[in-house]
Amino acid sequence: MYAIVEIAGHQFKVEKDQRVFVNRLSTEEGKKVDFDNVLLIGDGDNITLGAPAIDGALVGAKVLRHLKGDKVIVFKKKRRKGYRVKNGHRQSLTEIVIEGITASGAKKAAPKKEAKKAEPKAEKAAPKKATGKADDLKKIEGAGPKAAEALVNAGFETFEKIAAAKPEELSTVLTEASSRLAHIVTDTWPKQAKLAADGKWDELQELQDRLDGGIEK
Structure with missing residues (x-):
């Protein structure tokens, strides 16, 4: 079984026990976290699509560590202005491991x-x-x-x-x-x-x- 889920503004195709690097989460290391914005779930030949998310679907994960990505050089220049700025940036990331994918189990919406x-x-x-x-x-x-x-x-x-x-x-x-x-x-x-x-x-x-x-x- 696999799922396409949105985590911290990005979409990932994930499976159980898979390790994923995502934009830094506020959850502490060692803690569990659930993601309910599941867009698609595939189980063999059965594929469930959300509109846009699947109601009740969850992707459970555990935060392994917080780290920084590789340095990226950002260079800005304005022609004929003598303006040049060079900066380095390392994106703050979080490594998580997918512990489970469920097609149902999330909190249901309150009755009308x-x-x-x-x-x-x-x-x-x-x-x-x-x-x-x-x-x-x-x-x-x-x-x-x-x-x-x-x-x-x-x-x-x-x-x-x-x-x-x-x-x-x-x-x-x-x-x-x-x-x-x-x-x-x-x-x-x-x-x-x-x-x-x-x-x-x-x-x-x-x-x-x-x-x-x-x-x-």
Whole structure:
């Protein structure tokens, strides 16, 4: 049996006992993790397709270790501007081993009656979103437009609020917003946000120059 599953923003074809390198996960080494965004399951001649995901399907895995990938050189140049920048980057990765593939067993969606009861709660939680002017969160290394939007929607619209948060809390916000944001490393985001909130832009730049894959050297 094999499956095609989305993990940290990328799709993988996996089988039981297979080892896979994925973008860094927030799960600790030795812990188990489940992935429910299963797009396809193949078992002999039987193939099950999702629309887009298969309801109830799960891929179970265990985190073996966190590591960094090979260095990639990033060179930027602007013609006739005298602008040249050369940087090295090593992607933060996580090695996992696939422990099992199940076609059913994930938590089922709540019945329609329960969903209706939950709607008022969602409306009450809505004011948590930012109503005032948000800071330019993209100044934080690793926070692109989508990540910044997810933070604002979760109530972290200013540098001060991010500085007061824990990296694990910010990582949870990104993961819940989209599986494509789950790989982003937020370890230094509170520290970066603190410098930005205090207007220490030179110190922020120095810190960002020391970062490698979102981790301070």
